[in-house]
Amino acid sequence: MQPKVRSDDLTFTEAARRKQIVAAAIDTIAEVGYTKASFAKIAQRAGLSSPSLISYHFADKDELIGQVVAEVCAAGGEVVRPHADPAASSSDTLRAYVEGSIAFYDTHRRHLRALMQILNGHPHARERWVNAANSAELDSIEQLLARGQRDGEFRSGFAPHAVAMILRDLLAGALLRLLGTPDLDVSAYTRELVALCLHSVEPVS
Template sequence: MAHTGKTERTFTNAARRAQIVAAAIETIAELGYAKASFAKITERAELSSPRMISYHFADRDDLMHQIVREVFTAGTEFIVARMADEQTVADKLRAYLEANLQFLREHPREIVALTEIGSHARDASGQPYTSQGAQEPSVRGLEELLSAGQRNGEFRDFDLRSMAVMIRGAVDAAAQRLRGEPGLDFDAYTRELVTAFTLATRSG
């Protein structure tokens, strides 16, 4: 029975943390990072006291970092799953681009919150938490994908690092415009993005 009680508490704690993270995302997306206080998040999550947030997160930065981790993890899982369905490297690159833009379009509030956090939150070394360093794993993964395409002859000879940075930059540009340019046609942007990098990378 004790084991069952512990399991229930674990599930309850996980559910409460998820509730707080979701409320924090909504609050940041609506009010901005600076105004997303524990009091506002408490109100959004319909909690009795800000102390309930403090019970689950060490401080505001801890909560912000959790948001970043969860959004990045969800995005990565979504994109990797789409890429896994493809056989050729060129198709995997297309799937990468399409999945990135689809995730952005389907999770606008999460991406807006991530953008807000990125310009304020700091990691242990004092650097922006979602700065270029946070995107480096994605850039390195793109380099590996592009390299595979060059080795099997699907892609032409080009500088891997430069192309990977450009691809990542084009995806991030769409994310930055979720709030600033609501009229951006994501279907058109996706088509043009795929066309541009298909032409830029293909062999022959």
């Protein structure tokens, strides 16, 4: 059987089956890790009669993992995007970015556990599927900070690229905190992280 590789050639049934397999892969990888997430285990989780059904829809494990990473990124966009307003001030946009990121981490913990397992287990995951998106996100934050400086909303003198990296590092730490603390008070954590980020860039009075 030849795998279906072009999304625009898929029937409704094939697209639904691929989505089902990707969802099962996310759950399986989150639970057992990347290296132990065999087609057999993913097929069992998806309720498929045979692992060969996965091979029909995906050429190999790498193609499936690429779709898993794409699904995690798409889910992040769906959560974070509604928090953003193109007409908002730089301060409000920064607030929305931090709030949206934490909301995504909180509501998609299995997705993010799976992504972390992939990054830790696949030797080429970052350069194949993650680095470009991370670089684009960092550039967007840097541009936001520079805009805030030009408009006088943020203090002058700091390096937007360096502060953008620090903000990303803070959010990476927040993700680890959420994944490791099931009973975390997410509302309080979000509120204080937003206050910390905004205070770090607000003009000195």
